[in-house]
Amino acid sequence: MNIRATTRLCGLIGNPVEHSLSPFIQNELAEAMNIDMAYVTFKVENNLQMAIEGAYQLNILGMNITKPWKEDTKDYLVDIDKIAENVGAVNTLVRCENGFKGYNTDVFGFDRELLEEKIDIKGNNIVIIGAGGAARAIAFLLASKGAKKIYILNRTVEKAKIIANDVREKLDYTQIIPKHIDKYSEIEERDYIAIQTTNVGTYPHIDSVVLKNNNFYKNALCGIDIVYNPSTTKFMKLMNENGKKSYNGLKMLLYQGVAAFELWNKVKVPSEVINKIYDKLITLQKSK
Ligand code: ATR
Numbered sequence: 595m596n597i598r599a600t601t602r603l604c605g606l607i608g609n610p611v612e613h614s615l616s617p618f619i620q621n622e623l624a625e626a627m628n629i630d631m632a633y634v635t636f637k638v639e640n641n642l643q644m645a646i647e648g649a650y651q652l653n654i655l656g657m658n659i660t661k662p663w664k665e666d667t668k669d670y671l672v673d674i675d676k677i678a679e680n681v682g683a684v685n686t687l688v689r690c691e692n693g694f695k696g697y698n699t700d701v702f703g704f705d706r707e708l709l710e711e712k713i714d715i716k717g718n719n720i721v722i723i724g725a726g727g728a729a730r731a732i733a734f735l736l737a738s739k740g741a742k743k744i745y746i747l748n749r750t751v752e753k754a755k756i757i758a759n760d761v762r763e764k765l766d767y768t769q770i771i772p773k774h775i776d777k778y779s780e781i782e783e784r785d786y787i788a789i790q791t792t793n794v795g796t797y798p799h800i801d802s803v804v805l806k807n808n809n810f811y812k813n814a815l816c817g818i819d820i821v822y823n824p825s826t827t828k829f830m831k832l833m834n835e836n837g838k839k840s841y842n843g844l845k846m847l848l849y850q851g852v853a854a855f856e857l858w859n860k861v862k863v864p865s866e867v868i869n870k871i872y873d874k875l876i877t878l879q880k881s882k
Pocket of ligand 1: 723724725726727728729748749750753791792793794804
């Protein structure tokens with residue numbers, strides 16, 4: 595990478611940031627697309643407002659936002675995209691006049707993964723495991739894409755209820771049902787797309803999974819885990835053992851990065867470039 599006087603800077607605000615794959619993804623994209631941009635991490639411990647305002651004053655082109663700041667960022671923006679506003683979380687800042695506009699490219703990333711894997715949401719039943727930020731973004735996306743029915747299973751059922759109520763209210767979508775995780779067997783449908791949104795099963799806890807009962811997997815159409823390390827999680831193994839296809843979260847991660855890169859640089863990244871970076875990401879994961 596050649597850093598010059600003209601190089602525009604982008605970065606990731608969060609805490610911790612040291613394990614992020616975003617610098618790899620963004621700098622690979624910049625190089626492949628021949629764009630004079632560099633991407634670094636910024637560990638922000640307590641003053642988010644100062645960090646965002648400072649970034650603007652430093653002429654930074656764009657930012658990604660990760661934990662623990664995705665929900666707080668909306669207070670320091672000049673504008674917010676409708677999807678990010680509904681979801682209540684911002685993970686991308688795009689420079690505009692007088693400040694940054696906030697987007698949620700996690701939603702775009704998941705949507706694109708569904709498209710690339712040819713997973714049809716319209717008219718299908720969905721079971722989401724977990725009720726954190728990722729579950730919330732996915733519930734909003736899938737309700738807006740015409741899912742038939744969406745179940746949200748969580749060990750803290752109140753959190754599932756909050757998401758369900760917000761989706762009902764903001765999208766006028768009624769077919770969303772919160773449940774305690776232990777009551778998963780009450781789900782009558784036998785053809786749902788199961789989406790694992792908790793961090794359970796992430797390296798080094800590779801044998802952990804929220805639901806262990808084979809019946810849950812037998813009744814599914816397929817399974818998507820947002821965890822990508824390891825590349826085949828216990829949740830995915832259980833899906834496969836029950837004859838169902840499963841997908842990890844690496845593509846979603848890559849596509850959310852591509853969406854942010856496209857917003858910052860006003861370009862469209864061709865599929866060949868994305869596929870090459872995806873292969874490099876897999877090699878990188880294997881070498882860890
Ligand atoms: P994110 O923003 O990445 O979705 P999060 O907001 O921390 O992360 O949410 C994590 C989700 O994983 C939550 O739904 C959490 O359940 P609780 O709401 O009950 O805390 C779920 N989770 C984490 N560890 C879990 C475990 N061991 N068993 C079941 N669910 C778990």
